[in-house]
Amino acid sequence: MTPAGPFVVAARVSLLLVVSLTIQLAVAARIEVFGVQGDLMLLVAIMAGLAAGPDRGASVAFATGIAFDLMLQSPFGLSALTYVIVAYVIGSLQDTVLRAAWWIPVATAVIGSAIGVILYGVFGTIVGQDLLHPSLLKIALVVSLLNALLAPVALRAVRWATDTSSSVRARAIMR
């Protein structure tokens, strides 16, 4: 197989981000489950860590967070900071702990989403947003469950976007 060049990967990731952002803002943000919106962008960041490892995964997560922050009226960089850390932790665990099994992307989406939401709340509160409310736990729970449902599809999309000839890791996870 011919290795995909950096420009091809960058183009694929850009396309992935545009599509994800469109779905997040036009669909996920308008459909609430128990008063909570889905968080597709966080899922993309988590799956980036899982599919591409801590290094490239964190970079894709950063781009995902920045793209999302550009469209929101919340502190610019907060999503990026949260996503980078979540993707790095998941990518590092995936390097050392995780093994190929069908349930791994689902479990990772649940745990990663819960960590991501809580981390966002903590960072948000540090920068003066006062997000540490009891409702944060409800948001973490609902986002985790919604992201668990979407995890297999999201992983396929992220794997396609970040795949180079050497990234066989993601294929191993999907087997």
Added chain:
Amino acid sequence: MALSRRTGRSRLTIALLVLTSITVLTLDFRDSSVVSGAREVAATIFSPLRGVAETATEPFSNAWNGVTGYGDLERENEELRALVDEMRGERVRDEDAAEQLAVLLEQLEIDWVGDIPTATARVIAGPGSNFSRAVEIDKGSDHGLKEGMPVVTGAGLLGKLVQVTGQRSHVMLITDPDFAVGVRLVESGITGTAEGTGEGDPLIVDTGLEAGSEVDEGAALTTSGSDRSAFPGFIPVGTVTGSQPGSGGLTVDLVVEPLADTSRLAFVTVLLWEPGG
């Protein structure tokens, strides 16, 4: 050896990305024009695509919200019917009072909200995430809108415009912790500053009242419209629901329920008014 080199590179990458995130956060808190400019450009480029996607998925999201919110809608409908009956009676009295107020303010040369030109806009998008509080409307600078202009609903003050592009604008809601407005208690004339504390939570008004002072529950507040105020006067803001000790315990803060319902918005009115304008 190769593993430790890779780990070292990963740590360098994460350190750089975290530092970059903190840097842009700092720029945002310093109100950098770079950040606001980037947001405007992104919103302008992305808006058409988002609009098409929203239109295409609207039937689905409407159906979902109709099914999941049916019980709430039914209850709300009953409450609204009772409220409409009540308001019919109050309307005549209010019209008379409004005319008298307009005459009085004209004599005092104070801007009255009833005289300010307005633009009606449709809310086309709510907050894009669980932590964002701004909503998006379908009018922008092409319609004469500018940043900072007040936004109201039929009930009262809803927020202000914070990002305006050609065809769309973002509204910072009154419940946003970054939102602050000068207010006046209608009966006593006491002034203070109301600040948002988050979606679904009341406003907190720092009036400077001494500890032990009492303010009647249900007392109404409007914008103060004082000099250099970011809002014109006499826009209904909320009603007092309680009080709590202020910072240091020497003063009393008022707990105020906003009149405008920020949870379900369809159409809003932008007051084409600027401070000093």
